[in-house]
Amino acid sequence: MSAAPLLSTITPELVEIVAHADEYPAIQRVLDDHGLVTFALKHALVNAHSEGDVMIRQMAELTGLSTGTTYDLVEALYSILQLGGDSLAPTIYTPADFDDEESDLRNKLLDE
Amino acid sequence: MAKRYTANIADTVMFRNLGKHPSPHLQSLRRAVAEAGTEIWVPAAVYHELADTGTADSPVNPYLDAAIEDGWLRVATPLPGNRSDGFDPSADQVEQARFVADKFLNQQSKYPETNNWTDAAVVALAVRLFERNTRIRVITHTADANLARRTNGVIVVRVAIYRYGPTPGRRYPEIIYNNHHESAVGSQSGMARPESGRFAVGRCSGAHPCCLPAWPH
Numbered sequence: 001m002s003a004a005p006l007l008s009t010i011t012p013e014l015v016e017i018v019a020h021a022d023e024y025p026a027i028q029r030v031l032d033d034h035g036l037v038t039f040a041l042k043h044a045l046v047n048a049h050s051e052g053d054v055m056i057r058q059m060a061e062l063t064g065l066s067t068g069t070t071y072d073l074v075e076a077l078y079s080i081l082q083l084g085g086d087s088l089a090p091t092i093y094t095p096a097d098f099d100d101e102e103s104d105l106r107n108k109l110l111d112e
Numbered sequence: 113m114a115k116r117y118t119a120n121i122a123d124t125v126m127f128r129n130l131g132k133h134p135s136p137h138l139q140s141l142r143r144a145v146a147e148a149g150t151e152i153w154v155p156a157a158v159y160h161e162l163a164d165t166g167t168a169d170s171p172v173n174p175y176l177d178a179a180i181e182d183g184w185l186r187v188a189t190p191l192p193g194n195r196s197d198g199f200d201p202s203a204d205q206v207e208q209a210r211f212v213a214d215k216f217l218n219q220q221s222k223y224p225e226t227n228n229w230t231d232a233a234v235v236a237l238a239v240r241l242f243e244r245n246t247r248i249r250v251i252t253h254t255a256d257a258n259l260a261r262r263t264n265g266v267i268v269v270r271v272a273i274y275r276y277g278p279t280p281g282r283r284y285p286e287i288i289y290n291n292h293h294e295s296a297v298g299s300q301s302g303m304a305r306p307e308s309g310r311f312a313v314g315r316c317s318g319a320h321p322c323c324l325p326a327w328p329h
Contacts, residue, residue: 048222049256052256052257052258053221053222053258054221054222054223054258055217055228055231055256055258055259056125056255056256057226057228057230057231058217058221058223058226058228061226061227062223062224062226067124067161071124071125071128075128075129091257091260093260
């Protein structure tokens with residue numbers, strides 16, 4: 001699968017984000033240097049990140065943005081879109097949260 | 113019962129949120145780390161990601177250098193392995209872990225393959241710490257849920273996954289402090305179980321850089 005299907009159209013949400021460019025310099029910087037298409041892709045990927053489907057460094061590689069700009073933009077979009085919930089507490093994963101099948105994935109991977 | 117010691121491995125996002133030195137958030141973290149009797153570890157790849165290479169001959173790191181100088185944050189010595197060389201089944205377990213994690217993260221991704229070598233360094237550093245310390249638990253701190261989940265699929269560690277929010281920074285000292293309380297009451301909850309995986313726990317020589325002076329062996 002390519003990243004292209006993630007591209008959003010110009011949605012009201014995207015317009016709202018762009019309207020915050022004065023508050024978050026990273027938004028204007030990406031729009032100026034990379035254009036709206038890259039910005040829209042980034043927006044879609046940030047939503048995917050909030051669902052746990054993509055990592056921040058993967059986002060940087062998929063969009064061609066630097067990791068520094070990616071971190072700035074992720075922080076801005078999370079704040080504008082109120083992603084991540086209200087809780088300040090981190091989610092904690094412990095070994096008990098993963099069943100035997102998942103913890104045996106390393107062996108499966110090496111067997112391929 | 114022998115006391116276990118905790119290593120906290122932090123990903124780049126943690127320091128991006130805390131801000132550059134001097135920062136009140138960094139000071140809060142420094143105090144919490146001291147109270148918990150622990151240290152923060154970062155892979156060399158994370159150090160370089162946060163460094164300002166600018167025009168100086170040697171990189172300056174506005175996020176980490178002060179903490180390193182103060183002695184509560186350590187940058188791990190470079191991890192073995194070269195991504196372009198491919199997986200070597202005879203390589204040591206730290207190198208193997210990095211390759212496996214890189215491949216694993218791509219395998220689980222919905223998107224085109226990416227270079228996950230820096231993310232994989234977090235996993236590999238945990239393996240190194242397990243290998244060289246007999247009584248240790250490892251907590252990794254990241255904002256990537258995918259990395260957190262998949263890391264547990266490769267190696268059994270405890271992972272704290274952080275959310276972005278309106279008041280970044282305040283939460284980090286809290287988790288370190290919580291961990292301190294868990295240790296104090298001897299809770300087994302969230303205890304790393306390296307012995308349950310193929311990454312066996314090695315005996316520490318006591319002389320390796322990964323062995324903290326404050327951590328008895």
